[in-house]
Amino acid sequence: MRSEAHFLERIDHYFPREHEFLALGRGDDCAVLRGGTDYCVTSDLFLEGEHFRRDYFSAADIGYKALAVNVSDLAAMGAKPVAFTMDLMAPTSLPDEFWEEFLKSMSGLARQFDMVLAGGDLSRCERLGVSISAFGAPGATGFLRRGNCAPGDILFTVGDFGLARAGLMALEAEGLKARETLPSAVLAHLRPKPKVMIGTLLNAAGIKGLMDLSDGLARDLPRFLGPDLGATLTIDPATLHPNVHAWCGREGLDPVEFAMLGGEDYALLGAVSPFEAGKARSVPGYVEIGTVGRTPGITVNGRPFTNPGFDHFTQ
Amino acid sequence: MRSEAHFLERIDHYFPREHEFLALGRGDDCAVLRGGTDYCVTSDLFLEGEHFRRDYFSAADIGYKALAVNVSDLAAMGAKPVAFTMDLMAPTSLPDEFWEEFLKSMSGLARQFDMVLAGGDLSRCERLGVSISAFGAPGATGFLRRGNCAPGDILFTVGDFGLARAGLMALEAEGLKARETLPSAVLAHLRPKPKVMIGTLLNAAGIKGLMDLSDGLARDLPRFLGPDLGATLTIDPATLHPNVHAWCGREGLDPVEFAMLGGEDYALLGAVSPFEAGKARSVPGYVEIGTVGRTPGITVNGRPFTNPGFDHFTQ
Numbered sequence: 352m353r354s355e356a357h358f359l360e361r362i363d364h365y366f367p368r369e370h371e372f373l374a375l376g377r378g379d380d381c382a383v384l385r386g387g388t389d390y391c392v393t394s395d396l397f398l399e400g401e402h403f404r405r406d407y408f409s410a411a412d413i414g415y416k417a418l419a420v421n422v423s424d425l426a427a428m429g430a431k432p433v434a435f436t437m438d439l440m441a442p443t444s445l446p447d448e449f450w451e452e453f454l455k456s457m458s459g460l461a462r463q464f465d466m467v468l469a470g471g472d473l474s475r476c477e478r479l480g481v482s483i484s485a486f487g488a489p490g491a492t493g494f495l496r497r498g499n500c501a502p503g504d505i506l507f508t509v510g511d512f513g514l515a516r517a518g519l520m521a522l523e524a525e526g527l528k529a530r531e532t533l534p535s536a537v538l539a540h541l542r543p544k545p546k547v548m549i550g551t552l553l554n555a556a557g558i559k560g561l562m563d564l565s566d567g568l569a570r571d572l573p574r575f576l577g578p579d580l581g582a583t584l585t586i587d588p589a590t591l592h593p594n595v596h597a598w599c600g601r602e603g604l605d606p607v608e609f610a611m612l613g614g615e616d617y618a619l620l621g622a623v624s625p626f627e628a629g630k631a632r633s634v635p636g637y638v639e640i641g642t643v644g645r646t647p648g649i650t651v652n653g654r655p656f657t658n659p660g661f662d663h664f665t666q
Numbered sequence: 667m668r669s670e671a672h673f674l675e676r677i678d679h680y681f682p683r684e685h686e687f688l689a690l691g692r693g694d695d696c697a698v699l700r701g702g703t704d705y706c707v708t709s710d711l712f713l714e715g716e717h718f719r720r721d722y723f724s725a726a727d728i729g730y731k732a733l734a735v736n737v738s739d740l741a742a743m744g745a746k747p748v749a750f751t752m753d754l755m756a757p758t759s760l761p762d763e764f765w766e767e768f769l770k771s772m773s774g775l776a777r778q779f780d781m782v783l784a785g786g787d788l789s790r791c792e793r794l795g796v797s798i799s800a801f802g803a804p805g806a807t808g809f810l811r812r813g814n815c816a817p818g819d820i821l822f823t824v825g826d827f828g829l830a831r832a833g834l835m836a837l838e839a840e841g842l843k844a845r846e847t848l849p850s851a852v853l854a855h856l857r858p859k860p861k862v863m864i865g866t867l868l869n870a871a872g873i874k875g876l877m878d879l880s881d882g883l884a885r886d887l888p889r890f891l892g893p894d895l896g897a898t899l900t901i902d903p904a905t906l907h908p909n910v911h912a913w914c915g916r917e918g919l920d921p922v923e924f925a926m927l928g929g930e931d932y933a934l935l936g937a938v939s940p941f942e943a944g945k946a947r948s949v950p951g952y953v954e955i956g957t958v959g960r961t962p963g964i965t966v967n968g969r970p971f972t973n974p975g976f977d978h979f980t981q
Contacts (some may be wrong), residue, residue, distance in 0.1 A: 396755065427696075470709055
């Protein structure tokens with residue numbers, strides 16, 4: 352990066368300042384989000400070494416995914432994306448071309464969802480990192496929350512799960528050569544698609560709750576259910592992506608268990624009453640995976656599932 | 667940090683989830699800010715090695731200042747602080763006691779300004795860092811912006827400038843021994859006081875604009891004026907803090923020039939029409955430093971001032 356001033360000029364090149372939801376765009380001490388509506392707010396880190404490696408993430412992949420993981424949280428609220436702020440930790444060594452690709456890719460995703468960059472901060476850092484906060488407006492029924500489930504409710508997912516984990520493991524094992532053997536898995540890890548349209552449709556379909564599977568089904572399902580409920584899941588291996596089977600076959604792993612543990616797919620997990628599931632069932636990609644149970648604990652295909660998933664600090 | 671789960675439990679210990687401005691607190695994919703009002707939004711990084719050193723910043727200082735620099739941006743909008751999100755980059759090596767002090771200190775500042783922690787993210791990182799986004803509601807006349815100045819308007823500051831820079835330089839030179847020789851300067855650097863009450867009073871006093879001096883007057887004044895205006899400043903050395911004089915005397919520096927370059931004081935810079943300055947003049951700490959000029963360029967005490975201040979990437 353040649354200078355802060357030059358970088359801010361490139362930001363202005365790629366990101367408009369105006370937006371119908373902004374009363375004041377970036378450039379002042381604060382931006383101003385227009386009143387008249389609730390706003391949902393989320394904040395996610397995307398750090399070199401923890402969330403990505405430059406070995407196999409291009410500048411364009413990094414710019415894309417740093418924003419996409421935040422947009423996925425808005426999708427999981429059934430929200431309409433509106434705006435975001437970005438705090439950027441930038442190694443001085445990265446050349447102008449890196450930042451052009453990074454900003455161009457991020458701005459393409461922002462344009463796709465009509466999101467405005469409302470502000471942020473920039474600092475030198477030897478480790479590349481992005482911290483984004485994103486804002487969304489309510490969908491058809493407001494915002495979709497976790498919990499709210501009752502025993503007997505149908506649990507469903509939209510989107511592959513386990514696929515991004517297969518991509519990550521293949522990339523770690525073989526680098527970019529994995530693009531040839533497991534192309535869908537690699538793409539799921541490098542360029543996850545935020546399911547904004549799906550979230551909007553589910554919001555209008557009268558479901559009871561929704562969340563995104565950022566840490567994997569094993570870890571996220573208990574968060575979705577809350578402490579008092581459990582779930583009986585039936586996961587048909589045939590519903591898992593062929594790239595998941597390919598990876599698990601090669602490594603001698605059980606595909607269903609592998610998929611339960613896979614994070615970062617940004618698939619959606621939802622619940623709907625069996626008496627009101629008609630509309631939800633017509634949403635593209637909707638797959639029923641089980642029902643909500645009366646007591647805590649999860650069974651998968653008839654067997655208790657106890658693997659707690661991933662804790663970022665203990666594993 | 668022993669585990670993510672334990673850390674989140676400590677967050678819950680120190681930070682309530684409920685707030686009158688929140689329709690939904692942290693714990694879901696997003697929090698929800700209640701509609702019915704505009705919100706101003708700011709985002710700032712606080713990174714080890716760039717913004718602080720653990721040599722002389724205690725855990726409590728770090729937790730305090732990471733939030734304070736964001737609150738200062740809300741103060742500069744004349745806003746009422748409401749909420750914040752925090753993305754935390756945490757070295758695994760830091761002990762529980764560090765995080766207790768950090769969270770306790772940050773929560774004390776949040777309580778002082780009635781701010782709720784609405785969400786965030788946590789990741790391992792060998793470098794300690796905090797990225798905060800903060801939200802504020804409008805003051806008496808809405809939000810105070812930069813610009814809006816006309817030739818002849820009075821420029822004023824509230825709060826010391828140059829003081830935090832003297833503190834930083836003394837801490838870099840002598841470490842915590844500087845607390846004895848330059849106590850106010852060291853405190854200004856470690857624990858800057860966000861001027862929320864002052865911002866609120868100025869908002870009600872009918873001023874034309876306000877900003878916070880995070881990068882120093884030399885660099886921030888042109889941002890405040892915009893590209894078409896200049897300023898004629900008269901800075902009486904007697905208005906500078908005795909610790910600024912002490913440091914400059916010792917180092918053979920010109921106190922006024924030093925103060926012009928000093929960032930991180932989080933003093934406020936404002937403009938007011940000379941015909942409507944009565945109320946502003948009664949605000950505690952209000953000091954007139956000059957007038958807005960018809961053409962670009964800044965003179966200080968009769969001489970052109972051309973030092974451009976600090977660019978984080980070119981210096």
